[in-house]
Amino acid sequence: MSRRQDIIRRATELFERKGVSSTSFEDIAKAVGIKREGVYYYFKSRADILMEIILPESSTLLMSLKNILRTTMTPREKLEAAIESHLARFNPSYLEMSVALQESHVVKNEERLAELRSTWQNYSDLWVALIREGQANGDFRAELDPKAAAFGILGMCNWVSRWYDPRGPLTIRDITKTFSVLVSEGLVEERVAQEPALNE
Amino acid sequence: MSRRQDIIRRATELFERKGVSSTSFEDIAKAVGIKREGVYYYFKSRADILMEIILPESSTLLMSLKNILRTTMTPREKLEAAIESHLARFNPSYLEMSVALQESHVVKNEERLAELRSTWQNYSDLWVALIREGQANGDFRAELDPKAAAFGILGMCNWVSRWYDPRGPLTIRDITKTFSVLVSEGLVEERVAQEPALNE
Numbered sequence: 001m002s003r004r005q006d007i008i009r010r011a012t013e014l015f016e017r018k019g020v021s022s023t024s025f026e027d028i029a030k031a032v033g034i035k036r037e038g039v040y041y042y043f044k045s046r047a048d049i050l051m052e053i054i055l056p057e058s059s060t061l062l063m064s065l066k067n068i069l070r071t072t073m074t075p076r077e078k079l080e081a082a083i084e085s086h087l088a089r090f091n092p093s094y095l096e097m098s099v100a101l102q103e104s105h106v107v108k109n110e111e112r113l114a115e116l117r118s119t120w121q122n123y124s125d126l127w128v129a130l131i132r133e134g135q136a137n138g139d140f141r142a143e144l145d146p147k148a149a150a151f152g153i154l155g156m157c158n159w160v161s162r163w164y165d166p167r168g169p170l171t172i173r174d175i176t177k178t179f180s181v182l183v184s185e186g187l188v189e190e191r192v193a194q195e196p197a198l199n200e
Numbered sequence: 201m202s203r204r205q206d207i208i209r210r211a212t213e214l215f216e217r218k219g220v221s222s223t224s225f226e227d228i229a230k231a232v233g234i235k236r237e238g239v240y241y242y243f244k245s246r247a248d249i250l251m252e253i254i255l256p257e258s259s260t261l262l263m264s265l266k267n268i269l270r271t272t273m274t275p276r277e278k279l280e281a282a283i284e285s286h287l288a289r290f291n292p293s294y295l296e297m298s299v300a301l302q303e304s305h306v307v308k309n310e311e312r313l314a315e316l317r318s319t320w321q322n323y324s325d326l327w328v329a330l331i332r333e334g335q336a337n338g339d340f341r342a343e344l345d346p347k348a349a350a351f352g353i354l355g356m357c358n359w360v361s362r363w364y365d366p367r368g369p370l371t372i373r374d375i376t377k378t379f380s381v382l383v384s385e386g387l388v389e390e391r392v393a394q395e396p397a398l399n400e
Contacts, residue, residue, distance in 0.1 A: 076387075076388055079387065124363075131387070134387065138389060139388065139389060140387045140388060140389060141381065141385070141387060141388075141389050142389075143381065144378045144381055144382060144387065145370060145374055145375070145377075145378045147370060148370060148374060148375045148378035148379065149378055149382055149387065151359065151360075151363050152356040152359075152375075152378065152379055152382055153356070153382075154359065155355050155356045155357075155358065155359020155360065155362070155363075156352040156353070156355045156356040156359070157355075158355065158359055158362075159351065159352075159354065159355020159356070159358055159359055160351075160355065162355070162358075163324075163351050163355075170345060170347060170348060174345055174348060175345070175348045175352075177345075178344045178345045178348035178349055178352065179348065179352050181341065181343065181344055181386075182344060182349055182352055182353075182383065182386070183382065183386060183387055184386050184387055184388045185341070185385075185386040185388060186381075186382070186383060186384050186385040186386030187276075187279065187331070187334065187340045187341060187344065187349065187383055187384055188276055188339065188340060188341075188384045188385060189338060189339060189340060189341050189342075190390075
């Protein structure tokens with residue numbers, strides 16, 4: 001493994017364990033067993049390191065959604081697979097930062113930022129396409145705005161980074177199940193139609 | 201109006217128009233018609249000003265939800281009113297920053313930060329209570345985890361700050377409608393039960 005790869009791997013471990021904002025260059029250097037300057041030789045900032053982690057992660061997420069959309073599953077099954085795929089790759093600390101990365105001033109490398117943006121753009125476009133597909137064949141409610149619905153679902157999933165506690169009782173699996181039912185069937189319990197009571 | 205109030209009012213206008221991250225102390229000072237030092241006399245940072253805006257906003261949001269829960273509406277009606285109340289007060293630039301404020305190092309004033317946190321905690325607790333109420337009386341699906349459902353809905357609403365464009369074609373009203381249906385009835389269109397085809 002190259003020194004550069006070693007830095008990325010150790011930083012990934014630290015980001016996962018402590019979160020990005022609590023991980024210093026000092027911590028990363030220590031984990032690699034080099035001096036702080038050694039990390040600076042390869043990366044100008046934590047944002048640069050994170051970019052190297054997030055770019056491949058984002059591409060994997062995009063690829064996974066493309067594969068789901070290519071299958072012969074029903075739109076509903078695709079929807080559930082897409083939620084599962086999104087949350088399965090879910091790492092709160094990355095996501096937290098991928099949000100921060102959208103503030104372009106954090107990252108100086110404009111070219112890589114553009115690459116990340118275009119991946120995200122493709123990814124959300126595919127989500128909108130999934131909703132439209134389901135609406136077109138009558139599986140999904142036609143009255144919903146497809147963009148608002150798609151971004152609503154993505155938001156639901158992404159916001160998990162604000163409240164999910166890996167040490168808490170609720171697992172990503174539980175969250176995935178609840179979100180799947182919530183999004184496809186809604187909160188409201190269907191009632192068995194009752195016979196009107198006879199008033200006599 | 202006191203100088204302090206004037207600063208808050210001008211800062212609010214600027215935050216709404218340009219976003220918090222693009223508004224400098226210089227901009228605020230100019231809008232008030234004073235020197236930059238004049239703003240520093242009252243506030244140490246943009247985060248301090250924002251705190252003064254967000255705290256009352258958050259209390260209003262909490263109060264509004266409390267009032268909704270006190271009514272005799274059905275859980276489903278309460279849910280829709282709660283989504284509407286949340287999105288109606290929605291200001292992307294505040295929300296963006298209220299997220300940032302959760303990183304405690306941004307705000308030095310620990311006491312006010314604690315106040316903000318407790319408001320948010322109460323607010324999300326009430327959302328969970330709303331879901332539980334609906335589950336208890338059979339209106340909402342019992343198999344959903346109430347915390348995951350409540351935070352999922354809040355996430356859906358909060359994430360709007362990441363993609364909503366006030367100059368775009370989609371209004372907050374459109375988004376509210378789509379989210380309401382999505383969350384209460386789900387994406388999947390109910391089908392009229394069909395008679396099984398007779399194979400002859």
